[in-house]
Amino acid sequence: xxxxxxxNEDADMACLYCSTTNWAFGPLFESxxxxxxxxxxxxxxxxxxxxxxxxxxxxxxxxxFCAIERKCYHDEGLCLKIDLxxxxx
Numbered sequence: 103x104x105x106x107x108x109x110n111e112d113a114d115m116a117c118l119y120c121s122t123t124n125w126a127f128g129p130l131f132e133s134x135x136x137x138x139x140x141x142x143x144x145x146x147x148x149x150x151x152x153x154x155x156x157x158x159x160x161x162x163x164x165x166x167f168c169a170i171e172r173k174c175y176h177d178e179g180l181c182l183k184i185d186l187x188x189x190x191x
Contacts, residue, residue: 105152107137120153128152129164136171143167 108126109116116137119126131137144152144163152160 105141107134107141109134109137118152127157128160139171140164140167143170 104121105118106121107116108119114132116131116134117126118128118137118141129140131140141152144167147163149155149163155163
């Protein structure tokens with residue numbers, strides 16, 4: 103029992119849920135891959151169980167994760183390949 107990823111592949115969306123209580127929590131993700139990366143990010147940040155976080159703390163982690171994801175896209179030039187950055191040519 104623990105944190106699992108629930109996906110709706112028709113809508114390209116995913117979310118986290120607790121398999122013990124069957125309760126969804128946290129942000130919506132654009133894919134299961136993004137949700138998996140977020141869980142790995144939390145693990146690197148020392149979060150053993152995201153279900154234990156308060157909503158606002160989980161939200162802060164998500165915003166930090168998104169900022170890192172965008173920076174990585176930009177630094178690696180992926181922003182141009184996926185039309186993420188309006189400032190790059």
